[in-house]
Amino acid sequence: MSEKKNILVTGGAGFIGSHTCIELLEAGYGVVVVDDLSNSSEVALDRVRSIVADSVAAGKAPADAVDDLKFYELNILDRDALSAVFDENKIDAVIHFAGYKAVGESVEKPLEYYHNNLTGTFVLCDVMREHGCKSIVFSSSATVYGEPESVPLSESAEKKPATNPYGWTKWMIEQILTDLHTSDPEWDVVLLRYFNPIGAHESGLIGEDPKGIPNNLVPYVAQVAVGKLAAVRVFGDDYPTPDGTGVRDYIHVVDLARGHVAALKWMAGKTGVEVVNLGTGKGSSVLDVVHAFERACGKELPYEIQPRRAGDIATNYADPAKAKSLLGWEAEYDLDRMCEDSWRWQSNNPNGYAE
Numbered sequence: 237m238s239e240k241k242n243i244l245v246t247g248g249a250g251f252i253g254s255h256t257c258i259e260l261l262e263a264g265y266g267v268v269v270v271d272d273l274s275n276s277s278e279v280a281l282d283r284v285r286s287i288v289a290d291s292v293a294a295g296k297a298p299a300d301a302v303d304d305l306k307f308y309e310l311n312i313l314d315r316d317a318l319s320a321v322f323d324e325n326k327i328d329a330v331i332h333f334a335g336y337k338a339v340g341e342s343v344e345k346p347l348e349y350y351h352n353n354l355t356g357t358f359v360l361c362d363v364m365r366e367h368g369c370k371s372i373v374f375s376s377s378a379t380v381y382g383e384p385e386s387v388p389l390s391e392s393a394e395k396k397p398a399t400n401p402y403g404w405t406k407w408m409i410e411q412i413l414t415d416l417h418t419s420d421p422e423w424d425v426v427l428l429r430y431f432n433p434i435g436a437h438e439s440g441l442i443g444e445d446p447k448g449i450p451n452n453l454v455p456y457v458a459q460v461a462v463g464k465l466a467a468v469r470v471f472g473d474d475y476p477t478p479d480g481t482g483v484r485d486y487i488h489v490v491d492l493a494r495g496h497v498a499a500l501k502w503m504a505g506k507t508g509v510e511v512v513n514l515g516t517g518k519g520s521s522v523l524d525v526v527h528a529f530e531r532a533c534g535k536e537l538p539y540e541i542q543p544r545r546a547g548d549i550a551t552n553y554a555d556p557a558k559a560k561s562l563l564g565w566e567a568e569y570d571l572d573r574m575c576e577d578s579w580r581w582q583s584n585n586p587n588g589y590a591e
């Protein structure tokens with residue numbers, strides 16, 4: 237690899253990880269992905285290469301950007317394998333996405349979630365420390381706020397993690413990384429709290445590819461639009477919101493990916509711990525999403541009102557002011573654009589990355 241700054245991306249073949257790889261390569265970073273492919277596909281990385289090759293041809297990425305993506309298929313719990321990656325590559329900073337992320341499944345399998353997400357982070361940080369790499373950007377979640385007392389949510393809002401092991405792992409890892417910095421102030425930690433990432437790369441080549449029936453709203457709506465599912469299930473229309481359905485801060489995954497590049501640029505040469513929300517600051521209801529998707533796909537989408545889903549809250553959206561003042565980052569894309577890009581991905585790849 238060249239003299240570029242090299243970023244290790246754990247979980248780099250996943251939904252947010254793959255989009256972040258593109259932004260990193262275009263911005264002139266070298267990228268080393270480690271991913272065990274347990275919930276992702278190597279095809280995503282082939283497509284990242286082809287998207288970046290187009291960017292190179294268009295003069296939007298450095299000439300060597302495609303060669304600067306390396307991939308190691310490994311689980312970060314495999315200490316020796318992870319350590320070998322650091323031996324073979326000069327890693328300047330880590331973006332840590334790898335982890336289990338299904339809220340419902342985490343309630344069924346708490347031991348697996350705590351083990352994979354926490355122990356994975358312990359092994360990663362220990363190997364980083366051993367190799368003198370002390371800069372980490374962590375993929376946290378607005379789930380750490382739990383049921384908000386008021387919106388918009390700023391970073392200083394009280395943390396009341398949702399009552400599920402997935403949410404607790406995000407909250408605990410934030411605390412662990414903060415303690416790590418307290419013990420050794422050379423650590424540089426940025427905790428990015430994502431709101432609801434949706435959308436896909438504008439090429440339609442990469443996007444979200446959930447296994448089985450999607451848990452999250454937009455992948456579900458996309459599968460209704462493509463004819464794989466019969467009707468959108470709207471979980472509750474009696475919330476104290478303008479149309480009675482739940483309100484969330486949906487953020488385009490490309491905006492989110494760019495937030496990581498902004499964080500890396502900001503943190504270079506600094507030490508400390510910073511917590512930053514990545515959201516748009518705008519709330520949209522379930523029905524707003526359904527109607528935006530209808531505009532994107534050009535057809536009406538059937539939906540049915542169902543009871544509230546256990547554990548859901550009425551409303552959350554970000555106060556994104558700190559991301560702007562600290563990182564110089566703000567979201568660009570609106571809900572219509574998010575749905576247009578989701579639809580392009582879903583209609584071009586009805587079965588995701590599967591043949």
Ligand code: WQD
Pocket residue numbers: 337338339377378379431432433451452453454456468469470471472481482483484522545548
């Ligand atoms: C959004 C809205 C639902 C599905 C979760 C995690 C969070 C983060 C993102 C990531 C809510 C409603 C949903 C459906 C519906 N995790 N809905 N019908 O719950 O805000 O956040 O995903 O890894 O930590 O908690 O996202 O997309 O599931 O729901 O009506 O079929 O859509 O009730 O109002 P959520 P979501």
